[in-house]
Each structure stands twice: as C-alpha cells, then as structure tokens.
Ligand code: SF4
C-alpha cells in the first residue's frame with residue numbers, strides 16, 4: 001500500500017493489550033489473531049502470509065475488536081484494508097472474485113441474472129414502481145432474499161404481513177441492485193462507490209422517503225455509509241414495531257412455541273437495535289420467549305457477515321460458532337431459533353444439520369413468525 005498501514009489506520013495508539021483478540025468470535029477457531037495483525041501493521045512487517053493473508057478473510061466484520069479497543073484503534077477497518085490490498089494485487093480467492101464480478105455485471109453477488117431478481121414474487125401481488133413512478137415507501141427486498149430459496153421465505157412473509165397491515169409500499173422490481181454492504185467489507189471500495197451512486201440516483205428518481213429492508217446489512221449501509229442520502233432506512237423489525245404500536249398490524253393467531261432470539265451483528269452490535277425485534281416477537285400470541293445467555297451486546301455472531309458467504313473456509317479448527325449457537329438454543333428447550341437476517345437464517349439452518357440437531361429445533365426468521373400469527 002502506498003500510504004503506510006500505521007497512518008491509514010492510526011495504529012500507533014495500540015498498546016498491544018489484546019482486548020481485540022479476546023473479543024474476536026472467530027479467533028479461537030481460525031488463525032486470525034487481531035492483536036498480531038495490528039502489530040504487524042504497526043511494525044510494517046506486512047502481511048504474515050505470503051500467499052495473500054488468508055486470515056484477513058476469516059473476519060466476519062462483527063466489530064467487536066473496534067468496539068472494545070480502549071485506544072480507539074480500528075482493527076476491523078485494518079482487516080478490510082488488507083482485503084482491499086489483496087484485491088488490488090489480484091490475490092482475492094476465486095469465490096470472492098466471482099461474487100464481485102457478478103455484482104458488477106448483474107447487480108447481485110450470487111451469480112444470477114437480473115431478469116430473475118423478482119422470481120420470488122411470481123405468485124404474489126407485489127407492487128413494482130415503474131420508471132420514474134413515486135415510491136415514497138420502498139421495500140428493498142435485497143439480493144439474498146431474491147435468489148436464495150430459503151431466504152426467499154423472508155421476502156414472501158414480509159409482503160404478506162405488509163398486505164395484512166395495508167402498507168402502501170412499492171418495490172423497484174428487477175431494477176433493484178445490491179446495496180454494497182458486503183462489497184465494502186470484502187474490500188472492493190470502487191465497486192461499493194459505483195453501487196452507492198447508482199442506488200442513490202435510482203432512489204431519488206422514485207422520490208423515496210423511507211426504505212424498509214429485509215436485511216440488517218442493507219439497512220446498515222443505507223443508514224451509515226451512503227453519505228447524505230436523506231432517506232430514512234429501517235430494518236423491517238423496526239417497521240413492524242411501528243405498525244404494531246400504531247395498531248395497523250394485528251396478530252390474532254397464536255403460535256404456541258418456545259422461541260429464542262439470535263441478535264444479528266448488523267442489527268445489534270453495529271446499530272444497537274436490540275429491543276424492536278424482541279418487542280415484535282413478544283407481540284406474537286402464544287409465544288414463550290427464552291433469552292440466550294450470550295445475547296444483545298454479548299451475542300455470538302453466526303459467521304455469515306463481512307462477505308463471509310462468499311469466502312471459502314480458510315484455516316479453520318473447532319466447532320463453528322453457528323453450531324454453538326444452535327446447541328445453546330436446543331439446551332434452552334427452544335422449538336424455534338428466531339433471527340432477523342437472511343445470512344443468519346442460512347448459516348444457522350446449515351448448522352442445525354451439521355451439528356446433528358435436525359428434528360430438534362427449527363430456524364425461523366422473525367418475518368416468518370409474524371406471518372404465522374396473521
Ligand atoms: S484492543 Fe486496541 S490497543 Fe489493545 S491490542 Fe487491540 S488494537 Fe491494540
């Protein structure tokens with residue numbers, strides 16, 4: 001890198017206390033040692049692994065290290081910077097390269113055509129704003145709920161809930177593009193900026209005032225990283241909470257289940273949205289809510305964030321965090337492990353299978369739980 005890591009990421013404040021490493025959820029099961037990465041940046045010895053620093057790709061960008069650093073150093077940002085350097089040098093792994101290329105060409109990282117983006121809505125009555133048509137309340141369904149079969153249930157459930165509450169929303173149909181949250185975290189700042197520019201122009205052309213997202217990742221980037229967008233960005237759990245408070249959403253059907261709730265990092269740690277999803281969950285009649293010991297600020301991450309959905313596993317050891325999460329939920333006696341993020345939904349559901357818990361527990365998105373209660 002032309003500018004030193006030390007200057008770019010203000011590493012000089014580091015006192016090598018190791019709080020970042022102690023708080024890193026993947027440190028114990030991969031070879032990522034955040035304190036050491038900061039030290040190497042500080043002493044300018046450069047990346048530890050000559051093959052392209054695979055340990056930087058193990059980071060889930062959960063933000064624990066940056067949040068816990070007593071000296072204001074930003075280790076997570078340094079790791080993203082190291083990824084950028086790897087991409088610039090053409091050292092990104094093929095799966096990451098493909099995701100970036102697909103986003104550039106098709107507006108999604110899943111390698112699927114733009115024309116297929118609304119297939120999830122085929123049998124549903126989902127309003128699409130025509131070019132230039134006003135869409136003050138926009139439902140941004142997102143790439144993963146558009147293309148991944150299991151995650152499509154999130155978008156399908158939400159549009160059912162919106163219809164039941166008489167929400168005057170619109171979608172952008174196949175004109176919608178990737179939000180850029182994962183792209184920035186994979187280290188492709190140039191592509192992220194292109195997405196910001198394109199999406200901002202598109203939103204403005206439709207007079208968007210409020211965006212409701214399926215994913216905490218999309219909400220996070222619209223809210224915190226789009227500069228002066230001037231548009232309110234809400235995760236659907238916040239929006240549903242508003243609808244419930246205003247008496248616009250009624251949930252008459254009991255769901256007699258014991259449920260626990262997994263805080264998605266980009267809803268919880270990154271944006272401190274802890275209460276709204278719990279309030280929505282508790283508004284579902286019949287539900288018995290049991291809280292994880294490690295919840296809210298202390299919640300474990302599922303390992304699906306930070307672009308990790310497109311990173312091949314590198315140098316792993318031990319139990320996956322999502323498996324620990326599932327085992328903890330089973331021990332709590334939960335019928336449903338509820339979350340509110342398409343990536344958490346996919347990683348936790350996979351972990352139910354790999355941890356041998358099939359038949360013992362189901363992973364359910366909050367949107368699905370609410371739709372069950374209509
Ligand atoms: S927590 Fe901050 S000061 Fe402590 S080792 Fe990590 S980066 Fe350095």
Ligand code: SF4
Pocket residue numbers: 020023024025026027034058059060061062063064065066075076079
């Ligand atoms: S952001 Fe999270 S996963 Fe990444 S290094 Fe920091 S603590 Fe570890």
